[in-house]
Amino acid sequence: xxxxxxxxxxxxxxxxxxxxxxxxxxxxxxxxxxxxxxxxxxxxxxxxxxxxxxxxxxxxxxxxxxxxxxxxxxxxxxxxxxxxxxxxxxxxxxxxxxxxxxxxxxxxxxxxxxxxxxxxxxxxxxxxxxxxxxxxxxxxxxxxxxxxxxxxxxxxxxxxxxxxxxxxxxxxxxxxxxxxxxxxxxxxxxxxxxxxxxxxxxxxxxxxxxxxxxxxxxxxxxxxxxxxxxxxxxxxxxxxxxxxxxxxxxxxxxxxxxxxxxxxxxxxxxxxxxxxxxxxxxxxxxxxxxxxxxxxxxxxxxxxxxxxxxxxxxxxxxxxxxxxxxxxxx
DNA sequence: AATCTATCCAACCGCTTTTAA
DNA sequence: GTTAAAAGCGGTTGGATAGAT
Numbered sequence: 146x147x148x149x150x151x152x153x154x155x156x157x158x159x160x161x162x163x164x165x166x167x168x169x170x171x172x173x174x175x176x177x178x179x180x181x182x183x184x185x186x187x188x189x190x191x192x193x194x195x196x197x198x199x200x201x202x203x204x205x206x207x208x209x210x211x212x213x214x215x216x217x218x219x220x221x222x223x224x225x226x227x228x229x230x231x232x233x234x235x236x237x238x239x240x241x242x243x244x245x246x247x248x249x250x251x252x253x254x255x256x257x258x259x260x261x262x263x264x265x266x267x268x269x270x271x272x273x274x275x276x277x278x279x280x281x282x283x284x285x286x287x288x289x290x291x292x293x294x295x296x297x298x299x300x301x302x303x304x305x306x307x308x309x310x311x312x313x314x315x316x317x318x319x320x321x322x323x324x325x326x327x328x329x330x331x332x333x334x335x336x337x338x339x340x341x342x343x344x345x346x347x348x349x350x351x352x353x354x355x356x357x358x359x360x361x362x363x364x365x366x367x368x369x370x371x372x373x374x375x376x377x378x379x380x381x382x383x384x385x386x387x388x389x390x391x392x393x394x395x396x397x398x399x400x401x402x403x404x405x406x407x408x409x410x411x412x413x414x415x416x417x418x419x420x421x422x423x424x425x426x427x428x429x430x431x432x433x434x435x436x437x438x439x440x441x442x443x444x445x446x447x448x449x450x451x452x453x454x455x456x457x458x459x460x461x462x463x464x465x466x467x468x469x470x471x472x473x474x475x
Numbered sequence: 476a477a478t479c480t481a482t483c484c485a486a487c488c489g490c491t492t493t494t495a496a
Numbered sequence: 497g498t499t500a501a502a503a504g505c506g507g508t509t510g511g512a513t514a515g516a517t
Contacts (some may be wrong), residue, residue: 149514159486159487160485160486160487161482161485161486161508161511161512162485162486162509180501182501182504183499183501183502183503195502195503196487196488196502197486197487197505199489199503200485200486201485204484204485204486205485232506232507233506234505234506235504235505235506246504246505247484247485247486247506248484250506250507251483251484252483252484253486254483254484254507255482255483255484256483300496329499363512444510
């Protein structure tokens with residue numbers, strides 16, 4: 146490299162983060178918030194550049210991160226959004242609370258791309274490949290796996306060019322309120338499945354969450370620093386921070402159902418993929434930090450500073466949703 | 476058991492955009 | 497209006513690890 150990074154210039158530490166470093170960063174942000182990232186390393190006693198700290202926080206330490214394997218619904222949503230947005234990972238991740246752009250990007254590159262090619266779909270264009278790789282794939286997929294049923298093929302119309310609805314003109318998803326409340330093809334009509342009986346992503350549903358308002362809130366937070374509100378690039382942070390506040394349920398009546406499936410719901414639903422249970426296990430790490438943050442928050446009254454739960458619900462009553470009953474969400 | 480290969484993902488790099496002085 | 501710093505973003509890399517031989 147001709148140009149070396151800031152870490153090189155300042156002879157700062159690079160590479161994987163140690164638990165001690167994580168702890169320092171966590172403690173610092175829990176206590177003071179990140180403020181200006183460039184000052185964080187110094188204040189936190191870290192030999193890292195601010196950029197590195199920011200990345201570590203956003204991609205790993207944030208208490209609201211979901212982590213764990215992606216659900217089928219998340220996967221379908223990613224594919225669908227990618228067909229509309231392209232490699233706008235941050236915008237895609239913003240529709241997946243608890244997921245980071247890096248995580249979505251990695252998932253796309255390591256898994257979804259391959260799967261699409263196997264199904265004879267060009268992951269770049271979402272159009273059929275000239276020479277379908279599907280020909281080389283097993284004619285019938287009898288193996289039952291977590292992702293055995295790949296609904297995206299049906300989600301993306303192959304007979305008509307991908308065309309974003311008019312509501313998607315301009316800066317894509319710069320405000321979710323601009324999005325059509327309903328009637329975007331999800332899935333594409335004609336696939337033989339009544340769309341009302343299938344999961345619909347949150348952003349398609351009326352009254353989901355107002356990113357504009359969230360950003361405003363976030364912005365205010367930067368003026369009067371709210372110590373425990375991690376400012377991150379995506380609205381998902383705030384969305385999920387709301388979850389961290391145990392708002393617990395939904396975005397004024399609409400939410401990503403797969404995030405709300407508690408263990409009971411998984412058990413009760415029966416037909417829900419077992420991956421949810423696995424994801425729940427993965428949540429424990431976040432819950433650890435979640436608890437730490439709540440403790441800090443209650444100490445400093447920062448939850449109030451962060452504003453009301455953007456989802457609108459104050460009840461602590463968990464609401465579980467059947468992933469197949471989402472028409473009720475609209 | 477040892478080695479090789481493929482895969483995944485955390486972290487880095489550098490460019491662009493936004494914000495503040 | 498200009499400039500520099502900070503933040504955000506997407507592409508890429510490299511280390512760890514699982515699986516295959």
